[in-house]
Amino acid sequence: MHPDSFLAQRLGKDSKVLRNLESFSRSTGIPVRVINRGGREVWQSRPFKSKGGFCRLFAQEYKSSVCRISHQKAAQESIRWGVPTIGNCCSSILQITAPLMDSNRLAGYLLANPFMMTNPVELNSEEVASFLKNPSPADKKFYHALSAIPVVKEEEVNQAAQRLFQLANDLSHPDLSCLAKVREIQDLQGKVAEEILSVKATNPDLTPSKFFKLSFDTEKEIIQKICSGEREKAKEILNKLLAILLSQYLSDIDLLKISILELVVFISRAAVEAGAKVEDILGLKSQCIAELWRVENQEELCLWSVKVVDDIIENIYRSGTTHLDPRLKRAIEFIDQHYGSDLGVVRVAREAFLSPSRFSHLFKSEMGLPFIGYLTKVRMQKARAILKNSEESIAQVALEVGYQDQSYFTKVFKKSEGMTPKSFSKNFLNLI
Amino acid sequence: MSWGEVTIPLDESMNGQILRQAAEAVVQRDCKAVERLTAKMAERGMDVFQIMNQGLIPGMLAASQKFRKGEFFIPEVLMASRAVKMGLQVLRPLMREKSQQVVGRVIIGSVKFDLHDIGKNLVIIVLEGNGFEVTDLGVDVPPEKFIRAVEKQKAQILAMSSLLTSTMPWMKATIKLLRSSGLNQVKTLVGGAPVTPVYAKNIGADGYCREATSAPAMVRNLLGIND
Numbered sequence: 001m002h003p004d005s006f007l008a009q010r011l012g013k014d015s016k017v018l019r020n021l022e023s024f025s026r027s028t029g030i031p032v033r034v035i036n037r038g039g040r041e042v043w044q045s046r047p048f049k050s051k052g053g054f055c056r057l058f059a060q061e062y063k064s065s066v067c068r069i070s071h072q073k074a075a076q077e078s079i080r081w082g083v084p085t086i087g088n089c090c091s092s093i094l095q096i097t098a099p100l101m102d103s104n105r106l107a108g109y110l111l112a113n114p115f116m117m118t119n120p121v122e123l124n125s126e127e128v129a130s131f132l133k134n135p136s137p138a139d140k141k142f143y144h145a146l147s148a149i150p151v152v153k154e155e156e157v158n159q160a161a162q163r164l165f166q167l168a169n170d171l172s173h174p175d176l177s178c179l180a181k182v183r184e185i186q187d188l189q190g191k192v193a194e195e196i197l198s199v200k201a202t203n204p205d206l207t208p209s210k211f212f213k214l215s216f217d218t219e220k221e222i223i224q225k226i227c228s229g230e231r232e233k234a235k236e237i238l239n240k241l242l243a244i245l246l247s248q249y250l251s252d253i254d255l256l257k258i259s260i261l262e263l264v265v266f267i268s269r270a271a272v273e274a275g276a277k278v279e280d281i282l283g284l285k286s287q288c289i290a291e292l293w294r295v296e297n298q299e300e301l302c303l304w305s306v307k308v309v310d311d312i313i314e315n316i317y318r319s320g321t322t323h324l325d326p327r328l329k330r331a332i333e334f335i336d337q338h339y340g341s342d343l344g345v346v347r348v349a350r351e352a353f354l355s356p357s358r359f360s361h362l363f364k365s366e367m368g369l370p371f372i373g374y375l376t377k378v379r380m381q382k383a384r385a386i387l388k389n390s391e392e393s394i395a396q397v398a399l400e401v402g403y404q405d406q407s408y409f410t411k412v413f414k415k416s417e418g419m420t421p422k423s424f425s426k427n428f429l430n431l432i
Numbered sequence: 433m434s435w436g437e438v439t440i441p442l443d444e445s446m447n448g449q450i451l452r453q454a455a456e457a458v459v460q461r462d463c464k465a466v467e468r469l470t471a472k473m474a475e476r477g478m479d480v481f482q483i484m485n486q487g488l489i490p491g492m493l494a495a496s497q498k499f500r501k502g503e504f505f506i507p508e509v510l511m512a513s514r515a516v517k518m519g520l521q522v523l524r525p526l527m528r529e530k531s532q533q534v535v536g537r538v539i540i541g542s543v544k545f546d547l548h549d550i551g552k553n554l555v556i557i558v559l560e561g562n563g564f565e566v567t568d569l570g571v572d573v574p575p576e577k578f579i580r581a582v583e584k585q586k587a588q589i590l591a592m593s594s595l596l597t598s599t600m601p602w603m604k605a606t607i608k609l610l611r612s613s614g615l616n617q618v619k620t621l622v623g624g625a626p627v628t629p630v631y632a633k634n635i636g637a638d639g640y641c642r643e644a645t646s647a648p649a650m651v652r653n654l655l656g657i658n659d
Contacts, residue, residue, distance in 0.1 A: 086505075086506045086507060086510070087506070088510070117507060117510070117511055118514070122463075124518070124521065126521055154507045154511055157507040158505040189596055189598060192597060193595070193596065193626045194500070196625065196628070197625050197626075200642075246597050246626070247597075247626065247631060297598065298597065389501055
C-alpha cells in the first residue's frame with residue numbers, strides 16, 4: 001500500500017486513535033502532527049491556545065526545509081534505536097518523534113512540537129538570537145510567538161515521549177514490535193560499550209599481550225559461573241568478554257566471528273563437563289554455527305553470542321545436574337549474600353554442613369582457588385560495581401564489601417585491580 | 433606553621449568549594465546558578481580553563497554518568513548541557529582575551545550513524561578554550577564530508593568521535609579516504625567510549641584521546657607545539 005493511503009486509512013478508520021492524539025495534545029500542552037514519509041503534514045491536533053505560530057515565523061526567517069530535515073532525522077533515529085526521540089528541534093525548542101510503520105516499513109511519523117523545558121522569558125539574548133538572523137528586541141510578533149510555546153516540566157517530557165510512542169504503536173500496522181529487536185541490539189551494545197569502558201579503566205595501557213591475558217582470565221571466570229549455574233553472572237561476564245574481543249578484532253568481522261566461535265566451543269565443552277548432554281550440545285552447536293555465517297554485522301554477532309550462551313546454560317539446567325557439589329553451591333550462594341559481613345571459613349563451612357578443613361579442601365579442588373581467594377574475588381567484583389555506579393566514599397565502599405579497615409581494602413583492591421579504588425573510580429568517570 | 437601556609441589552602445578550598453557548587457548546579461540543571469557561580473569565579477580571577485575543567489565539565493560528566501545509570505533521562509541531559517552552555521557564555525569573552533592568536537585549526541565530528549555528541553561537545557569546548565579554531569561538523573558525518581571540510585578550512589587536525597562499537601569502522605574509512613585524497617600532512621585524532629589506543633593505532637590514527645580534557649595537550653603534541 002502507498003504510505004500516504006496507509007496513513008489516510010489508519011487515521012480515517014480508527015477515530016479512537018485521533019481522539020487519543022487530541023487528548024495527548026491537550027493533556028501535555030504540546031501540539032501533535034502526523035507527518036508522511038516525504039515530510040508533509042497530513043493531520044494536526046486542534047489548536048488549543050492562542051496560536052503563536054512560532055514555527056511559521058521561523059520558517060519565514062530561514063527555510064522551512066531546515067525544520068523538515070530536523071524532524072526527519074529525529075524520526076530515523078527513533079527507528080534506529082527503537083524508542084521515541086526527544087531532542088532539540090531548533091536551539092532551545094524541543095520535539096518528540098515516534099515512527100509510524102506499515103509492515104516493517106516507515107510510513108511516516110508522529111511529531112509533538114514545539115515545546116520548551118525553559119520558560120521563554122528566561123532565555124538569554126544569545127539563545128534568542130539563534131532564532132533570528134537579524135534580531136530586534138522590538139519584534140513584538142516574534143516575542144509573542146515565542147511566549148506562546150508551551151513549557152513542559154522535565155519529568156513530564158519523558159512520560160509524554162512514552163505516550164507518543166504508544167500512540168504510534170496503535171497507529172502502526174501491525175504495531176511497533178518490529179523495533180523490539182533493534183532495542184535489544186542497542187541495549188546490548190550499550191552494555192558492551194560500558195564493559196569496554198570498564199576494561200579501559202582498569203587497564204590504562206592496553207597491549208595485545210595484556211588483551212590476551214585478560215580474555216584468558218575472563219574465559220576462566222565465565223566457565224566457573226556456568227559450572228556453578230550462576231546464569232546472570234555468566235551473562236555479565238559474557239558482555240565483558242565480548243567487549244574484549246570487540247576491541248581487539250573490531251576492524252575484521254571474520255576474525256571476530258572466529259574468536260567468538262572459539263569461545264562458544266570452549267563454553268560448550270565446559271557445559272558438557274558441567275552435566276549437559278553431549279548430543280544436545282552438539283546439535284545446538286551445528287545449528288548455531290549455520291546461523292553464525294549468516295550474521296552480517298557485529299551488532300547481530302553480539303546478540304547471537306548472548307543467545308547461544310543462554311541456550312547452553314539452559315541446557316545444563318535442563319539436564320538437572322551441574323557438576324558442582326550441592327554443598328559447595330550452597331556455600332557459594334551464602335558467600336554471595338553475605339560477602340559484606342565478617343565472613344570466615346568456619347561460618348561458611350557450617351552453612352555447607354562440612355567441617356572447615358573438609359570444606360577448604362573440597363572448595364579448592366572444585367573451584368580451582370582457595371575459599372579466601374574466592375571471597376576476595378567476589379568482594380572486589382562488588383567493589384568495582386559500587387565504584388562505577390555511585391559516588392560513595394572509599395570507606396563506605398570498604399564497609400559494604402566487608403572490610404572494616406579502609407587502608408587494608410585499598411591494599412587488597414590495588415593488588416587485584418592494579419590501581420587504588422580512588423584512581424579506579426576517577427579513571428572510570430574520566431572515560432565517560 | 434606560618435600564616436601563609438594556612439591562608440593558601442583556605443583560599444584554595446574556597447575556590448574548590450565554588451567549583452564544586454558549579455558542578456553540582458550543572459547536575460541540578462540550575463542554569464541561573466551556573467551562570468552566577470561562573471561569573472563569581474571569573475570575578476575572583478580564577479583561570480578560565482580551571483573553571484571549565486574542574487567545574488562545568490565534571491558537572492556534565494556526572495550528569496552523563498547519571499544518564500548511563502538510568503537516573504537521568506534525555507530531558508535532564510538536555511537541560512544539564514544547557515546549564516553548561518550558560519556558564520560557557522560567561523567565559524567566552526574571557527577566552528577570547530586570553531588567546532588572541534589561533535593555535536591551530538581543527539575539524540571535528542561524530543562519525544556516520546553516530547548521533548551522540550555529549551563527549552564531542554566537551555572536546556570542542558576545551559579546544560576552543562585553548563585557542564584552537566574548531567569547526568564542528570555535527571553528528572552523523574560521512575567520510576566525504578570530513579574530507580571536504582578539511583580541504584576547505586585548511587585544517588591541520590581531523591578529530592572524530594564514536595560512541596558505539598558499530599560505528600567505529602567509519603573512523604577507519606575516513607582516515608583511509610583522507611590519505612588517499614593526498615592529505616597526508618593532516619593529523620587525525622580519535623576518541624569515544626569504546627575506542628581503545630590499540631584500535632586507534634590499528635586504523636592508522638595519529639592520536640587517541642582518552643578524555644576531553646586531554647585533547648588540547650594531544651593536539652599540541654601532534655602539531656609539534658611546545659607548551
